[in-house]
Amino acid sequence: MPRLNLTAVTEFTFEGFSVFGWQHRLVLFAVFLVLYLLTLASNAIILTVTRLNRQLHTPMYFFLSVLSISETCYTVAIIPRMLSSLLSPQRAISIPHCATQLFYLAFGINNCFLLTAMGYDRYAAICNPLRYSVVMGKRTCLQLASGSRSIGLSTAIIQVSSVFSLPFCDANVISHFFCDIRPLMQLACADTTIKELVTLLISLCVLVLPVVLIVISYVLIVSTILKIPSARGRKKAFATCASHLTVVVVHYGCASVIYLKPKSHDSLKDRLISVTYMVITPLLNPVVYSLRNKEVKDALLRALGKNPLS
Incomplete structure (x- = not known):
């Protein structure tokens, strides 16, 4: 039966972490603020070091710089509003x-395909070292970065248009701390089955396709590394992939839990899982590359006026 006397929604209200008391929210604010500032600072350091050090003007660090910019935009789109609501x-x-904030999807999807491009870069460096400079030329790097950005933006436009073509009536409390697809669809006063299936299909493509490409790259990489005669050579080759592989596992592991899991009636649990992905994961990426990558650490020490060999 059609619903009568429905009032069109003009604004939404975040439920956020209102279930917690004032003191708990104050603690959460302090923790999230520190993590947010560390994320901004660590990404700024990555950008500065890779920009100033000519030894890091390589495809791998070009993609790392682009990833740092994308991660920064991703967090800026969500975390300040979340801190304010606390x-x-x-x-x-x-x-x-709300529609503007939902464009955070563009940066998240861009990150997925940037990680795929970085996997291809590692494949070219290890499996085709003699042709690496040709295969991963400046033009190729720019095309891969632009392609990732275009896929992210076009997919976000499709998703945002799909969600906000729905009618919203009466209910306006979003069971989340930011505008996201699933909580918004739950407020729509129309059947969302088709749109939910489309969203699931897009999520599968965005998450599964890059993972498949990365797995193929690493299968070829591992088979090549195992053919290296010296143990030292194999260790060095594996070391060049360790940082990227760690970030891939963390990024796709958290993203899969959020976007591919079945519907949950425990909205608070969903919010806490989202916090892990939205706040902690963007911080882990630059930290992992800084701590596990000798070239970045050496460049950072030189920038601080210290001798990397000491």
Whole structure:
């Protein structure tokens, strides 16, 4: 039966972490603020070091710089609003602002395909070292980075258009701390089955396709490394892939838990899982590359005026 006397929604309200008391929210604010500032600082350091050190002007660090910019934009789109809602009783957001925030998807999808491009770079460096400079030329790197950005933006446009073509009536409380697809669809006063299937299909393509390409790259990489006669050579080759592989496992592991899991009735649990992905994962990427990558550590020490050999 059609629903009568429905009022069109003009703004949404975040439920956020309102279930927690003021003191708990204050603690969460302090923790998230510190993590956010560390994320901004670590990504800024990666960008500065790779920019100033000519030894890091290689395809691998070009993609790392682009990833740092994308991760920064990703966190800026979500975390400041979340921090504000932890302290302020006013947690309303207009529909245009909500649609704008949903474009965080463009950066998230861009990150997925950037990690794929970085996997291809490692494949070219290890499996085709003599042709590496030709295969991974400046033009190729720019095309891969632009392609990742284009896929992310076009997919986000499709998703945002799909969600906000739905009618929203009466219910306007989003069971989340930011505008996301699933919580928004739950508020729609129309059948969302088809749109949910389309969203699931897009999520599968965005997550599964890059993973498959990365796995293929690493199968070829491992088979090549195992043919290296010296143990030292094999160890060095594996070391060049360790940082990227660690970031891939963390990124896709968290993303799969959020976007491919079945519907849950425990919205608080979903929010806590999302916090891990939205706040902690962007910090892990630059930290992993800084701590596990000797070239970055040496460049950072030189920037601080210290001798890397000491």
